[in-house]
Amino acid sequence: MKRRLFLKSAMAGSAVATAVGAGLLTPGMVFANSASFKVKSDAATALVASVGQGSFKFKAPKIAENGAVVPMTVDASKIKGVTNISFYIKNNSTPLAASFNLSGAQGHVSTRVKMGKTSLVIALVTAGGTTTSKTQEVKVTIGGCGG
Numbered sequence: 001m002k003r004r005l006f007l008k009s010a011m012a013g014s015a016v017a018t019a020v021g022a023g024l025l026t027p028g029m030v031f032a033n034s035a036s037f038k039v040k041s042d043a044a045t046a047l048v049a050s051v052g053q054g055s056f057k058f059k060a061p062k063i064a065e066n067g068a069v070v071p072m073t074v075d076a077s078k079i080k081g082v083t084n085i086s087f088y089i090k091n092n093s094t095p096l097a098a099s100f101n102l103s104g105a106q107g108h109v110s111t112r113v114k115m116g117k118t119s120l121v122i123a124l125v126t127a128g129g130t131t132t133s134k135t136q137e138v139k140v141t142i143g144g145c146g147g
Helices: 003-021 041-050
Strands: 057-059 070-075 082-089 096-101 108-113 119-127 130-140
Touching: 070 082, 070 119, 082 108, 096 108
Parallel strands: none
Antiparallel strands: 057 070, 070 108, 082 096, 082 119, 119 130
16 A cells, blocks of 8 residues: 555544544444334234235245345336335344335335345335335245344
């Protein structure tokens, strides 16, 4: 590393440390709001019971060979005004696995989530103030967050 690059990175690091120390920069500004990810499993089930069946496409494997990387896709591109797509995994210690807030984007999300054990996976799509869902049971054979 060159001396100038080292000094530049040291100055940037001290500026961030000063901003954190002064309370100008908080972890909540940088990271996702963790409170929304601490939804209880029963609340997720009640939420699905209260919303209607979705007209979007939800793709997840029936059997996940590795629970550490389970691919999931929601295609709601034919629905106008999609504002949020979320994935709930009922038996995970943190049921809300992913939540995507969309603004003016096409309603298509593809991601990989971590599953601790076999569980019901819930995909929720919010469009025009209405939330709809689709569910699928995913069997996890090895790995995951449970070990």
